[in-house]
Amino acid sequence: MVRTFILLAALTALFMGIGYMLGGGNGAVIxxxxxxxxxxxxxxxxxxxxLRMHNAQPVxxxxxxxLYRMVEGLAQRAGVPMPALYVIHEDQPNAFATGRSPEHGAVAVNTGLLDLMNEQEVAGVVAHELAHIKHRDTLIMAVTATLAGAIGFLAQFGGLLAPRDREGRGNPLGIVGVLLMLVVGPLAAMMVQMAISRAREFEADAEGAxxxxxxxxxxxxxxKLERGKIGHVNQTAExxxxxxxxxxxxxxxxxxxxNLFATHPPTEERISRLMAMSRLPGGASSSSVWVKPGKRNPWA
Structure with missing residues (x-):
């Protein structure tokens, strides 16, 4: 809750700053x-x-x-309600979770992921996403995505639509301010993503394991996700x-x-930490084998 409040305050201040650049004091109030x-x-x-942004379809x-039984079983192990399940028809293998609380959680997986992985690997990915839901990371993740996207839109198009004379006097900082906003705005939208600590990915990896x-x-x-995304551009994410x-x-x-504003830690480091966990006593529980080993793509 504290992190969410701080993030919302920072995004509100950024909104006001762009409003001031567009229309001075009145623009800041609006x-x-x-x-x-x-x-x-x-x-x-x-x-x-x-979910709408990425054309996620409920399943x-x-x-x-x-797939549904797998997610349901993992949710029971995580101690969270069964999330809404979505599939995104996208060749790039990936997945995400969203929802303002565990009671309103949702997990979305790309078809590229289901085509690429066996059941154990899908279970590991889904468990990671359930960890985000359990830790309530999903609220701040979704809020950041929505507001950062709005800021990027406002910065890119607001400057072009702002009334100004030939000298750019409609903007308090003149034509230089308009150009600065158009350049910095999209970067600011990406930088907002960095408000979410990379540490949460390590935490979700450990909890998911x-x-x-x-x-x-x-x-x-x-x-497999890191290798599989090579050559597959996710146009919606872009x-x-x-x-x-x-x-x-x-x-x-x-x-x-x-890459300058990457919110994810290096995949190699994440894998290294997980492998280190597996070598600890009890790192791989015998009770974990509750899906059929080696069976490929049973939900295609």
Whole structure:
């Protein structure tokens, strides 16, 4: 809750700053009002907005019985309610969780992930996402995605639409301020993602390993995700880079300056930590083998 409050305050201040650059004091007041409305919307509706943004389709137990049973079993082990389950028709293998609370949690997996992984690896990835839901990371992740995207839009198009004369006097900082906003705005939207600590990914990895019962399942899944995204550009994520921090691995191609603002720790380090966990006493529980070993893609 404290992290969420700080983030919302920072984003509100950024909204006001852009409003001031667009219209001086009046612009700042209007931006403050808009930010207040956006904060309320982001708090209550950001999860649904992110799912729509990535064209996530709901999946029922009748449509994907094995996948549904897997998620349901993992949710019971995690001690959280069964989340809503979604599939995204996207070739890049990836997944994310969202929801303002465990009672409103949702897990979305790309079809590319289901095509690539066996059941143990899918279980490891889903367990990681359930850890985010259990830790209530999903609220701040969804709020960040929604507001950062709005800030990027305002910065890019607000400067072009702002009334000004030939000297740019409609903007308090003149034409230089307009150009600065157009350049810095998209970068600011990416930097907001860094408000979410990279440490939460390590925490979710560790918790996810405990939920699925075997750290090597998630380690193997992460390795496949990193290799599998090569050559697969996620166009929706590229169009909405502010949502990149929500995915289990960075979905962006790095064609722009994405790597400078990476919100994910190096995948190699995450795998190394998981493998170290597996070598500890009790690191791979015998009770973890509750899906059929080696069976590939039973839900395609």
């Amino acid at each position: 931006a403050l009002a808009l930010a207040g409305a956006m904060n309320l919307y982001a708090w209550w509706g950001s999860d649904a907005a992110v 029922t137990a009748a449509e994907a019985p094995q 405990q939920i699925c019962g075997d750290p090597t399942w998630l380690a193997s899944g992460l390795a 169009a909405h880079p502010a949502s990149a921090h929500m995915f289990i691995i960075n979905p962006l191609s790095g064609f722009r300056l994405d």
